[in-house]
Amino acid sequence: MSRGAERDALANSGEVSSQQVGSAGSGPRRSASGPVRAGVRRVRYLLEHGRHGVQAHHTVVGNAVRVTVASCAAFYVCRYGLGLTVMSVYATFTVVSLGALARIPGSGRQRATTVLTALPAGLVLITLGTLLAVQTWAAVVGMLVIGFMVAYAGTTGPRIAGAAPGMQLLYILPCFPPYAPDTLGQRLSGFLLGAVLLALGERFVMPDPETPSFRRLLANAADAAARLADHHGGPPPVQALAEARTAEEALHPSGVPPADRPASPSVAHKAMAHGAEAVRTLLARLDALHTGAGPQREYQPETVALLEGISVSAREAAGALRQRTRRLRPGEGPSATTLQEELAPVRAHRAVDTLERLSTDDRLVYLRRRSQVVQAADCAVVLVLATRLMLGDRSVERNPAGHTFAYARAGALELWWQRLTMHLTPRSVIFQNACRFALGLAAARAIAGLLDLQHGFWVLLATLTLTRTTSLETWSAVRQALTGTLVGAVLAGGMLALVNDRDTVYAVVLPVVMLVAFTAGPLRGLAWAQGGFTLVVATLFAQVSPVTWQLAPVRLVDVLVGSLIGLACGLVAWPRGASGEVRRSMAALCSAIADTIGHTTTRVVERSGSTELFALNRALVLARESLAQYQSEPRQDEVQPDWPALLVAGKDARRGERLLPGRPGRITSPEVGAWLRHAADRTAADYRSLAQHLCTDGSTPRGSPQPLDIRALLAVAPAIPHHSPDTETRAVSAALLLDSVIWLDALTADLTHLHQEM
Missing domain, CATH: 1.20.58 (Methane Monooxygenase Hydroxylase; Chain G, domain 1)
Structure with a gap:
C-alpha cells in the first residue's frame, strides 16, 4: 500500500472510530465520565494538530525563536548587565532588522554567513546615518542616495536582495535626532553584538535544514x-x-x-x-x-x-x-x-x-x-x-x-560592472522599485524632520514595510497595517497604563510578546504583524526610558503618516507595477532576438562582426524580472500570452549566437549565403512584428510566421559528391549550414507557438 493510501485509510479509520465513540457515548446509558473523556479527547486533538501545525510552520516558528532569543539576550546584556541603553537599542534592532524584517534565504549556515558578511556594510550605514543626522537636509539626501543603493544592490543576488530591507533599517535608525556622534561607539558595538548573536542563533537555534547545493x-x-x-x-x-x-x-x-x-x-x-x-x-x-x-x-x-x-x-x-x-x-x-x-x-x-x-x-x-x-x-x-x-x-x-x-x-570587476549597469534603466522593475523606495523613504525623512515628530523612525519604518509594487497592493497593505496598529496601540496603551514603570514586568513579558508577534505576523498576515510589533516596541521602549500610555497613540500616528507617504509614492511612481512593464520588456526581448538573428547570420556567412550578447542577455534578464514580479502581484484574472515561451525563444537565440559563429567551415556559395540571410531576415522581421504588436497592445498579431523555404535552399545548394578532393571541406560547410537551418527553425517554431497562444 502506498503512503497516500495508508494516510487515507488511517484517516477513514479515525473518522469511523470517532463516530463509534460518539454513538456509544450518546443516549441514556452515557456514563458520568463522558464529559471528562470528551475533554481529554479534545485536548489530545488540539495537541496533535498543534504539533503538526508547528512542524508545518517550522521555518516561521524557528525564525521567531531565533530572533526572540538573540534580541532578548542582546537587550538584557546591554541594558541590565552593562547599563548602556543606546547599545541595547541598537543591538536589539539589529537582530530584528536582519532577522525579522529582512528575508534572507537559505539554511541556517547560509543565513549566518550572510549576516556576518553584512557586517562591514552595516558599520558603514550606521556611521553615515549618525553623521548625516546633523541636519534634516543632509539626512534626507543620504536617505535618497543610500535608500536607492541598498535596494538596487539586490540585483547582485537573492541573499543581498533578501537582506536589503534590514540593511535599510541600519541607516534609518541613527539618522534621526538627537545628533549624537559621541554615541557612535555604543551604536557600532550594539550592532556588532546583535549581528553576532543573530548569526549564532541562525546556526545553532532551530536552524533551517541544509538543501542540496x-x-x-x-x-x-x-x-x-x-x-x-x-x-x-x-x-x-x-x-x-x-x-x-x-x-x-x-x-x-x-x-x-x-x-x-x-x-x-x-x-x-x-x-x-x-x-x-x-x-x-x-x-x-x-x-x-x-x-x-x-x-x-x-x-x-x-x-x-x-x-x-x-x-x-x-x-x-x-x-x-x-x-x-x-x-x-x-x-x-x-x-x-x-x-x-x-x-x-x-x-x-x-x-x-x-x-x-x-x-x-x-x-x-x-x-x-x-x-x-x-x-x-x-x-x-x-x-x-x-x-x-x-x-x-x-x-x-x-x-x-x-x-x-x-x-x-x-575580469571580476568587468563582470560585476556589467551586472550593476544591466538594470540601470527605467525599464527595469528592479530600478523602478529602488526609485520608489528611495523616494518614499526620503519623503518620510523630510516630513518627520520638518514636523519634528517624536518618533520619526517609526514613520520611515512604516513606509519601508508597507510600500508595495502596485498602488492597489499598497492600499491593501495600508488598511491591514492601520487596523493591526490600532488594535496593538489599544493593547499597548492599556499595558503601559497598568504596569506603569515596573521594569521587571516588562523584562519578563518581552520574550513572550516577541515570540507571539514574530510568529503570528508571518502566519496570520500584516495586521497581526503590525499589531504585534506595536506591542514589542512599547514593551521595549518602556525599559529604555520613562514612557506613558501616550506612546501608543504616537505609534499609531507615525504609522498613519508613513502609510500615507508610501501610498502617495505608490500612486506617483509606476502605480501599475509590472503589468505594463512586462509587455514592454517582452517587446524589447523580441527586438533583441531579431537583432541577434541578424548578427549571428552575418557572422556565420561573412565570418565578420563581433558578439552582441550583452544586449540579448540584458533583454532576457529584464523580461524575466518583470515577469517574476508580475506573477507575484495580486491582480484580477488577465489573459496573457505564454511569456515563458518567449523567454525560451530568447535562450534559443542566445544558444545560436554562442555556438554557430565559432563552428568550423564556411558558406562559400553566394547563393546559399543569400538564402540564409533572406531566411534570417524574414524570421527577424516576424519577431519585430511581434514586438510592434506587444507595444501597441493589439488584439492579435498580424500574419503568421511561415516555415523556412527549404525548396528555395535546394535550388541553390550545390550537390556534394561523395568522392572528391574537397568533399570533407564541403561537408563541414554543409554541417554549418544545416546547424543554422535548425537554429532558425527552432526560433520559427517558438514564434508559431506564441502566435497560437495569442
Missing part, C-alpha cells in the same frame, strides 16, 4: 543524462526517462532554493548557470531521441558511438562536480576531447546525408530527428567545459568549443 543538483542531472545515453535502442527507457525529467525539473529556477541559485556575476556562478542550461537541453534532446520514433527503434553505429561518448562525458562531469573542492590542475578533471573527435565526422556525414533528403523533407521532420543526438553531444561538450570553468580552469576558451564562454576572459 546547486552543484549537486547539476551532478544529479548529469548522471540522469548519462543513464539516458546508455540506452542504445529498443523500447523507451521508462525509468531512466522519469528520473531524467525529475532531475530536469529540480534544476528549474523556480525549483531551486533562492540561496542556492547561481545568481551572482562571478565566473563560477555564470558557468553554473551555463552548465545548467546545457544539461537541461541535453536531457530534452535525449528525451526526444528516445520517445519520438515509436516504441521500437534501432540506432545506427555512429549514433551509438555518440551516445557512449555523451554518457562518459556526463559521468565525468558529475563526478567532478561531486568531488572537486579545489581548483583544477592541468590535465585534471573531465575532458570533452574524445566526444568532440567523434562528433565532428558524424556532424559532417549527417549533413551530407540530410541534404540529399531535403527535397522530400520540406517540413524538416527528418532533419530535426537526425540532429537530436548531434545537439545532445554539443550540450554534453558545453557541460564538460562549464564544469571545468566553474572549477577554476579558464583555459576552456582555447578549446574548439570555447567560444561559447566569452565571459571566461572577463
Whole structure:
C-alpha cells in the first residue's frame, strides 16, 4: 500500500472510530465520565494538530525563536548587565532588522554567513546615518542616495536582495535626532553584538535544514543524462526517462532554493548557470531521441558511438562536480576531447546525408530527428567545459568549443560592472522599485524632520514595510497595517497604563510578546504583524526610558503618516507595477532576438562582426524580472500570452549566437549565403512584428510566421559528391549550414507557438 493510501485509510479509520465513540457515548446509558473523556479527547486533538501545525510552520516558528532569543539576550546584556541603553537599542534592532524584517534565504549556515558578511556594510550605514543626522537636509539626501543603493544592490543576488530591507533599517535608525556622534561607539558595538548573536542563533537555534547545493543538483542531472545515453535502442527507457525529467525539473529556477541559485556575476556562478542550461537541453534532446520514433527503434553505429561518448562525458562531469573542492590542475578533471573527435565526422556525414533528403523533407521532420543526438553531444561538450570553468580552469576558451564562454576572459570587476549597469534603466522593475523606495523613504525623512515628530523612525519604518509594487497592493497593505496598529496601540496603551514603570514586568513579558508577534505576523498576515510589533516596541521602549500610555497613540500616528507617504509614492511612481512593464520588456526581448538573428547570420556567412550578447542577455534578464514580479502581484484574472515561451525563444537565440559563429567551415556559395540571410531576415522581421504588436497592445498579431523555404535552399545548394578532393571541406560547410537551418527553425517554431497562444 502506498503512503497516500495508508494516510487515507488511517484517516477513514479515525473518522469511523470517532463516530463509534460518539454513538456509544450518546443516549441514556452515557456514563458520568463522558464529559471528562470528551475533554481529554479534545485536548489530545488540539495537541496533535498543534504539533503538526508547528512542524508545518517550522521555518516561521524557528525564525521567531531565533530572533526572540538573540534580541532578548542582546537587550538584557546591554541594558541590565552593562547599563548602556543606546547599545541595547541598537543591538536589539539589529537582530530584528536582519532577522525579522529582512528575508534572507537559505539554511541556517547560509543565513549566518550572510549576516556576518553584512557586517562591514552595516558599520558603514550606521556611521553615515549618525553623521548625516546633523541636519534634516543632509539626512534626507543620504536617505535618497543610500535608500536607492541598498535596494538596487539586490540585483547582485537573492541573499543581498533578501537582506536589503534590514540593511535599510541600519541607516534609518541613527539618522534621526538627537545628533549624537559621541554615541557612535555604543551604536557600532550594539550592532556588532546583535549581528553576532543573530548569526549564532541562525546556526545553532532551530536552524533551517541544509538543501542540496546547486552543484549537486547539476551532478544529479548529469548522471540522469548519462543513464539516458546508455540506452542504445529498443523500447523507451521508462525509468531512466522519469528520473531524467525529475532531475530536469529540480534544476528549474523556480525549483531551486533562492540561496542556492547561481545568481551572482562571478565566473563560477555564470558557468553554473551555463552548465545548467546545457544539461537541461541535453536531457530534452535525449528525451526526444528516445520517445519520438515509436516504441521500437534501432540506432545506427555512429549514433551509438555518440551516445557512449555523451554518457562518459556526463559521468565525468558529475563526478567532478561531486568531488572537486579545489581548483583544477592541468590535465585534471573531465575532458570533452574524445566526444568532440567523434562528433565532428558524424556532424559532417549527417549533413551530407540530410541534404540529399531535403527535397522530400520540406517540413524538416527528418532533419530535426537526425540532429537530436548531434545537439545532445554539443550540450554534453558545453557541460564538460562549464564544469571545468566553474572549477577554476579558464583555459576552456582555447578549446574548439570555447567560444561559447566569452565571459571566461572577463575580469571580476568587468563582470560585476556589467551586472550593476544591466538594470540601470527605467525599464527595469528592479530600478523602478529602488526609485520608489528611495523616494518614499526620503519623503518620510523630510516630513518627520520638518514636523519634528517624536518618533520619526517609526514613520520611515512604516513606509519601508508597507510600500508595495502596485498602488492597489499598497492600499491593501495600508488598511491591514492601520487596523493591526490600532488594535496593538489599544493593547499597548492599556499595558503601559497598568504596569506603569515596573521594569521587571516588562523584562519578563518581552520574550513572550516577541515570540507571539514574530510568529503570528508571518502566519496570520500584516495586521497581526503590525499589531504585534506595536506591542514589542512599547514593551521595549518602556525599559529604555520613562514612557506613558501616550506612546501608543504616537505609534499609531507615525504609522498613519508613513502609510500615507508610501501610498502617495505608490500612486506617483509606476502605480501599475509590472503589468505594463512586462509587455514592454517582452517587446524589447523580441527586438533583441531579431537583432541577434541578424548578427549571428552575418557572422556565420561573412565570418565578420563581433558578439552582441550583452544586449540579448540584458533583454532576457529584464523580461524575466518583470515577469517574476508580475506573477507575484495580486491582480484580477488577465489573459496573457505564454511569456515563458518567449523567454525560451530568447535562450534559443542566445544558444545560436554562442555556438554557430565559432563552428568550423564556411558558406562559400553566394547563393546559399543569400538564402540564409533572406531566411534570417524574414524570421527577424516576424519577431519585430511581434514586438510592434506587444507595444501597441493589439488584439492579435498580424500574419503568421511561415516555415523556412527549404525548396528555395535546394535550388541553390550545390550537390556534394561523395568522392572528391574537397568533399570533407564541403561537408563541414554543409554541417554549418544545416546547424543554422535548425537554429532558425527552432526560433520559427517558438514564434508559431506564441502566435497560437495569442
